[in-house]
Amino acid sequence: MPELPEVEVVRRGLARWVAGRTVAAVEVTHPRAVRRHPGGDADFAARLRGRTLTGASRRGKYLWLPMAGPGGPGSQPDEAVLAHLGMSGQLLVRPPGSPDETHLRVRFAFTDDGPELRFVDQRTFGGLAVVDLVDGVPEPVAHIGRDPLDPDFDDEAWVAALRRRRTGLKRALLDQSLASGIGNIYADEALWQARLHWARATDTLPKPKARLVMDAARAVMVEALEAGGTSFDSLYVNVNGESGYFDRRLHVYGRTGEPCDRCGSLIVREAFMNRSSFRCPHCQPRPRQARW
DNA sequence: CGAGTACCCTGTTGGC
DNA sequence: TGCCAACAGGGTACTC
Incomplete structure (x- = not known):
């Protein structure tokens, strides 16, 4: 059950393995994993295809991957993939073709044909969504306070x-x-x-x-x-x-x-x-x- | 708006 | 051995 330090470790891993890569295709294998995404699983996949992930951010237990605008890798992020791991969520980096995990919910393939990003979640309390960034913070995260490790925590x-x-x-x-x-x-x-x-x-x-x-x-x-x-x-x-x-x-x-x-x-x-x-x-x- | 509760979900554990 | 209730718990939606 990941708490903040675990989520920070995941964030660091994402920054290393996923940032700068462009999404080729997204497969949602369990719609509940994207239930917070207003447009449903097809819209979720469509909004990610062709987008370049620019980094990995976190507040509390929310993680997000800002995406360069549709204009291309150089354009300012105005959307992000928002993730919450819930109780049992994992974000795994796996070679393409490696066996699907039992509780695989979402698969991201990249244009470089490198390792996939996989969201695996047994209990499906966690989930993913494509959301707007407001001042660099996902809109659904705006009501969450800063966390004690944030340098700006007061x-x-x-x-x-x-x-x-x-x-x-x-x-x-x-x-x-x-x-x-x-x-x-x-x-x-x-x-x-x-x-x-x-x-x-x-x-x-x-x-x-x-x-x-x-x-x-x-x-x-x-x-x-x-x-x-x-x-x-x-x-x-x-x-x-x-x-x-x-x-x-x-x-x-x-x-x-x-x-x-x-x-x-x-x-x-x-x-x-x-x-x-x-x-x-x-x-x-x-x-x-x-x-x- | 502040305070407090029900519910979501599924695999594991423990009592009988 | 098998069955079933209890348990794990963050966040949201809801009531008061």
């Missing part, structure tokens, strides 16, 4: 926005309009680092504690990124089809009943937002001021 603005909310801290961490790219795993790890409970009320959270949790979220992401992108199940594979590494040490996520790395208390799992939350009952006690 920590103090995030702290202020967080404290204007009247909700629980984890819910706010997962709110992609405040800050994008923080998923369930990273939220739990950041809360553990900051020694805060998922239900801590946001509106009364002291600013230094708010800064602490954002610093922790960023630190966990940077650590994962430096390790080459983490992966927590076999569904995630990077752009070249190599498995991500599996040995990164998580402190709480998925560790029910195991000892806390700080204090030895046994990690507990709780249901919240129809998801699992993991915490140390000693380091992250239930706050007096709780919301969820």
Whole structure:
């Protein structure tokens, strides 16, 4: 289940393997994969044919490949192929003729007859679309906040926005309009680092504690990124089809009943937002001021 | 508009 | 062994 660091690894792979190449043909083998594309699968393919992909960008977990205008490779991108990997999506670079993956959804062939780009997605929560760029950002991504790894991310603005909310801290961490790219795993790890409970009320959270949790979220992401992108199940594979590494040490996520790395208390799992939350009952006690 | 919930999807896991 | 419910979960659409 790719989170931001994994998506960044995929972006880097795409920049290396796909940027500068011209699309010869697109085959959609599962229409659900392009359900966000207004014109349907035939229109999706038609809009890509002959277009040159100029790079690879990302905000949070959204990835996009800007395309040179119909005028040719030199014209300014005004559209992009937008991708979201969902829970199980992969973007693979594969030699033409290599066997189709079981869950192959979209295939891009290029005019140089080089490696294909393949979108593979078992659970089809992810998808692709051709979208307009507005100030360089896909229109469907405009409502998503910058992510903590973005150089223009404003920590103090995030702290202020967080404290204007009247909700629980984890819910706010997962709110992609405040800050994008923080998923369930990273939220739990950041809360553990900051020694805060998922239900801590946001509106009364002291600013230094708010800064602490954002610093922790960023630190966990940077650590994962430096390790080459983490992966927590076999569904995630990077752009070249190599498995991500599996040995990164998580402190709480998925560790029910195991000892806390700080204090030895046994990690507990709780249901919240129809998801699992993991915490140390000693380091992250239930706050007096709780919301969820 | 802010807050909170249901749903989408399918392969895997675990209880009985 | 087989069956079925629970689970994984980001984003959207929806209600209140």
